[in-house]
Amino acid sequence: MYDLRLLRENLDDLRDRLGPRGKDVAWQELRTLAEDRRNQMVQVEELRHQLKKGSDEVARLKREKQSADYEMAAMKALGESIKEREEQLRLVEEQLAHIALRIPNVPHASVPAGQQPEDNLEVRRWGTPPHLAEPIRTHWDLGEGLGILDFDRAVRMAKARFAVLTGMGARLERALINYMLDVHTTQHGYREVLPPLLVNRVAMTGTGQLPKFEEDLFQVRDEELFLIPTAEVPVTNLHREEILPEERLPVRYTAYTPCFRREAGSYGKDTRGLIRLHQFNKVELVAFAKAEHSYDELERLTSHAEAILQGLDLHYRVVALCTGDMGFSAAKTYDIEVWLPSQQVFREISSCSNFEAFQARRANIRWRPKSGKKDTKSEFVHTLNGSGLAVGRTLVAILENYQQPDGTVAVPKVLQPYMGGIEKIERS
RNA sequence: GGAGGGGUGACGGAGUGGCCGAACGUGCCGGUCUUGAAAACCGGAGAUGGGGUAACCUAUCCGCGAGUUCAAAUCUCGCCCCCUCCGCCA
Numbered sequence: 264m265y266d267l268r269l270l271r272e273n274l275d276d277l278r279d280r281l282g283p284r285g286k287d288v289a290w291q292e293l294r295t296l297a298e299d300r301r302n303q304m305v306q307v308e309e310l311r312h313q314l315k316k317g318s319d320e321v322a323r324l325k326r327e328k329q330s331a332d333y334e335m336a337a338m339k340a341l342g343e344s345i346k347e348r349e350e351q352l353r354l355v356e357e358q359l360a361h362i363a364l365r366i367p368n369v370p371h372a373s374v375p376a377g378q379q380p381e382d383n384l385e386v387r388r389w390g391t392p393p394h395l396a397e398p399i400r401t402h403w404d405l406g407e408g409l410g411i412l413d414f415d416r417a418v419r420m421a422k423a424r425f426a427v428l429t430g431m432g433a434r435l436e437r438a439l440i441n442y443m444l445d446v447h448t449t450q451h452g453y454r455e456v457l458p459p460l461l462v463n464r465v466a467m468t469g470t471g472q473l474p475k476f477e478e479d480l481f482q483v484r485d486e487e488l489f490l491i492p493t494a495e496v497p498v499t500n501l502h503r504e505e506i507l508p509e510e511r512l513p514v515r516y517t518a519y520t521p522c523f524r525r526e527a528g529s530y531g532k533d534t535r536g537l538i539r540l541h542q543f544n545k546v547e548l549v550a551f552a553k554a555e556h557s558y559d560e561l562e563r564l565t566s567h568a569e570a571i572l573q574g575l576d577l578h579y580r581v582v583a584l585c586t587g588d589m590g591f592s593a594a595k596t597y598d599i600e601v602w603l604p605s606q607q608v609f610r611e612i613s614s615c616s617n618f619e620a621f622q623a624r625r626a627n628i629r630w631r632p633k634s635g636k637k638d639t640k641s642e643f644v645h646t647l648n649g650s651g652l653a654v655g656r657t658l659v660a661i662l663e664n665y666q667q668p669d670g671t672v673a674v675p676k677v678l679q680p681y682m683g684g685i686e687k688i689e690r691s
Numbered sequence: 692g693g694a695g696g697g698g699u700g701a702c703g704g705a706g707u708g709g710c711c712g713a714a715c716g717u718g719c720c721g722g723u724c725u726u727g728a729a730a731a732c733c734g735g736a737g738a739u740g741g742g743g744u745a746a747c748c749u750a751u752c753c754g755c756g757a758g759u760u761c762a763a764a765u766c767u768c769g770c771c772c773c774c775u776c777c778g779c780c781a
Contacts, residue, residue: 308740314761326709335762342761506701
């Protein structure tokens with residue numbers, strides 16, 4: 264969502280900067296509507312001003328025990344005409360919002376141009392692929408072989424794209440969640456949050472999931488509530504309609520939540536295994552920062568997500584998404600991709616974005632400078648978030664990268680305290 | 692789910708139709724006083740949108756949305772949320 268005055272005055276500039284990202288935007292209509300809105304607003308204001316003065320005049324006449332019949336009749340007529348014009352204005356604003364809420368964020372200057380994932384820019388790699396004996400097994404073969412992963416039975420109580428973890432599989436997932444939360448809270452300075460998993464429409468609109476992506480969300484029947492697709496939604500909305508004092512910034516939260524996604528339009532993709540499910544666990548990092556610090560914060564937040572992979576000794580790379588591959592609300596995104604030996608590819612395990620003021624404008628999240636003097640006008644914060652990490656995919660990476668020739672899986676050192684001290688997952 | 696009470700500015704809390712953007716208090720900012728601070732006293736200060744180069748002007752905002760009226764924080768209706776008690780329940 265954009266500031267409407269900026270929108271009107273910098274429409275061409277905005278269109279240029281969006282480039283192909285703005286190809287679906289009705290620019291001409293937008294321009295007309297923005298002009299209409301301003302003109303009609305000026306008129307309505309003027310008429311309202313007259314109405315107010317007229318009403319004051321009626322009050323004065325009545326106080327002086329004079330007849331006010333003429334004025335009252337005139338004001339009645341004026342009031343009706345205002346009502347009509349306001350209705351027109353409301354319509355224009357509605358149409359304007361309909362378009363404006365569907366305009367994606369403007370990419371930061373440092374974002375590589377491009378349309379395809381191939382146009383993404385690799386910025387660094389860490390570690391090396393493990394030396395594994397052939398045959399290299401997939402995580403679903405390993406998991407089912409060890410009896411810790413069950414896809415078939417998940418269909419009984421749910422449907423395809425759900426999974427059941429049992430035994431040491433469930434334990435490993437829980438260990439990962441605890442490990443990640445512990446690192447972020449004790450080493451990286453994040454405050455832990457356990458938010459609602461159902462949120463309302465306003466919250467979803469604030470972070471940008473709505474109105475454009477409603478078909479990607481699970482919705483509760485009979486009530487206007489949605490299952491969260493990411494903890495980003497409830498945690499960013501913690502400060503909706505708030506003005507944060509300067510000394511509180513930056514604010515950093517971490518949250519473990521299950522996430523729910525319809526995965527509409529992904530038929531045939533990643534149909535096997537834990538990679539793409541309707542429900543998965545994620546530890547999220549969320550930050551609120553001043554504009555001048557938000558890109559430093561993005562680097563920091565990304566490094567915090569990387570720290571988890573480094574602790575687990577998993578090979579990964581970081582890529583800067585190109586303009587065409589970025590999400591709707593993001594101004595810049597780094598994806599962290601972990602090495603999956605079974606497919607010999609890097610797969611996304613974290614996505615870290617700076618939304619600049621895009622979400623803050625929609626959710627009305629501001630901060631106010633400390634100085635008590637003049638110039639204490641509030642400003643929009645910049646919001647950021649990133650996975651730290653997607654837990655299910657981390658479990659996948661561990662199964663595949665730590666697999667042994669006999670089909671067992673070694674437990675990474677840092678997780679052993681969370682796994683009751685065991686060093687290896689065996690069939691049980 | 693049932694019964695009752697309530698949603699006003701950063702906070703507390705007045706205000707039941709017109710000079711109310713809203714008393715008063717606390718907190719905040721500036722000043723006087725003081726070696727400095729506190730206290731006391733004086734003064735200032737809401738948010739958002741629109742117009743204007745600017746000083747400034749203007750509209751809207753008393754949970755949200757409709758309605759009545761020349762005029763609504765105040766009256767009517769609907770909705771949302773919070774609190775207390777009862778029921779149910781992890």
